[in-house]
Amino acid sequence: MITVQNLTLQFRTDEGLITAVEDVSFRVRKGEVMGLVGESGSGKSVTAKALMHLNAKNAVYAPESKIILHTDNGDIDVLSLRKPSDMTVIRGGAISMIFQEPMASFAPAMTIGTQMIEQLQLHSDMTKKQARDRSIEMLDRVGISDPHKRVDQYAFELSGGMRQRAMIAMALSTNPRLLIADEPTTALDVTIQAQVIDLMHDLVKEFDMGIIFITHDLGVVAQTCDYVSVMYLGRLIEKGPVREVIRDPRHPYTQGLIAALPKLDDLDSPLTPVPGDIPSPLERPRGCVFNTRCSKIVGVQCYSQIPPDLRIDPVHRVCCHIYTEEGVA
Ligand SMILES: Nc1ncnc2c1ncn2[C@@H]1O[C@H](COP(=O)(O)OP(=O)(O)OP(=O)(O)O)[C@@H](O)[C@H]1O
Numbered sequence: 127m128i129t130v131q132n133l134t135l136q137f138r139t140d141e142g143l144i145t146a147v148e149d150v151s152f153r154v155r156k157g158e159v160m161g162l163v164g165e166s167g168s169g170k171s172v173t174a175k176a177l178m179h180l181n182a183k184n185a186v187y188a189p190e191s192k193i194i195l196h197t198d199n200g201d202i203d204v205l206s207l208r209k210p211s212d213m214t215v216i217r218g219g220a221i222s223m224i225f226q227e228p229m230a231s232f233a234p235a236m237t238i239g240t241q242m243i244e245q246l247q248l249h250s251d252m253t254k255k256q257a258r259d260r261s262i263e264m265l266d267r268v269g270i271s272d273p274h275k276r277v278d279q280y281a282f283e284l285s286g287g288m289r290q291r292a293m294i295a296m297a298l299s300t301n302p303r304l305l306i307a308d309e310p311t312t313a314l315d316v317t318i319q320a321q322v323i324d325l326m327h328d329l330v331k332e333f334d335m336g337i338i339f340i341t342h343d344l345g346v347v348a349q350t351c352d353y354v355s356v357m358y359l360g361r362l363i364e365k366g367p368v369r370e371v372i373r374d375p376r377h378p379y380t381q382g383l384i385a386a387l388p389k390l391d392d393l394d395s396p397l398t399p400v401p402g403d404i405p406s407p408l409e410r411p412r413g414c415v416f417n418t419r420c421s422k423i424v425g426v427q428c429y430s431q432i433p434p435d436l437r438i439d440p441v442h443r444v445c446c447h448i449y450t451e452e453g454v455a
Pocket of ligand 1: 182
């Protein structure tokens with residue numbers, strides 16, 4: 127579906143160039159949900175926006191960065207797209223994005239239907255009638271009752287959970303190959319959150335697309351995703367199948383994130399957050415980016431060399447000096 131290779135992204139600021147993403151590579155296949163997890167500021171959102179070539183004007187991509195979207199009509203080299211008309215193929219077409227706050231996706235003064243119809247007509251040669259029928263069908267598909275009535279309502283007239291569903295319906299109506307969901311359930315209460323997660327699961331199978339699910343919540347990743355990529359200060363430090371990474375985390379940061387999760391079978395045990403704060407991107411540590419908070423430093427290499435991306439088993443990878451090609455250092 128999409129291949130990201132050696133993505134390095136900096137921003138020009140008054141304080142100088144800041145590195146938001148460094149040498150990130152991953153892939154999402156059809157029918158797969160990939161979780162991108164990390165603390166605030168780790169670079170999840172800017173990575174997602176890069177996939178749609180949607181970052182702010184002060185973004186600078188390193189020349190070796192590659193983002194290739196694989197479509198039925200051939201590969202698209204996303205970062206080489208320049209013209210707005212070329213971007214239309216990806217933005218809201220082959221790739222759709224949904225956000226934490228659905229109100230941000232809907233214009234307040236237009237009905238939901240008008241916006242869905244406009245988007246469909248931009249990305250297909252449907253007539254207005256066909257686009258309206260498709261919009262109603264999609265609203266129905268995501269479990270919105272009375273879709274014939276809802277289609278003519280404004281976003282503010284719907285409840286939070288309904289708005290989230292309407293946003294998913296709009297995002298999926300153009301039949302995207304990849305859906306990027308940026309913290310889509312954070313603002314919802316837990317029962318509605320569970321329904322939205324179930325819905326996304328059904329849809330990925332039904333529409334045979336890929337989903338990138340961005341969150342800081344490993345618990346949500348465990349329920350939602352097939353694979354997980356853990357980001358820290360712009361680098362991918364561990365990735366693999368969700369169950370394996372959660373059962374057997376290898377990077378000290380991932381281990382810390384898992385230790386910080388509340389345990390339902392032992393609610394009295396204290397939560398142990400990862401100590402310290404993520405450094406400012408203006409003060410990126412040399413060597414391993416996690417070295418200022420790591421409790422498992424193995425030697426000077428942690429402060430001087432970027433750890434290699436090591437394969438723990440065929441699908442589980444980790445970047446940490448604890449591990450070597452031969453095993454544990
Ligand atoms: N246009 C910009 N100019 C300068 N810095 C930027 C710009 N956009 C993002 N950044 C910086 O890039 C870094 C990564 O930001 P990003 O929003 O991707 O983090 P995140 O992991 O998604 O965090 P959150 O969970 O809070 O959304 C941050 O340090 C942020 O301040």
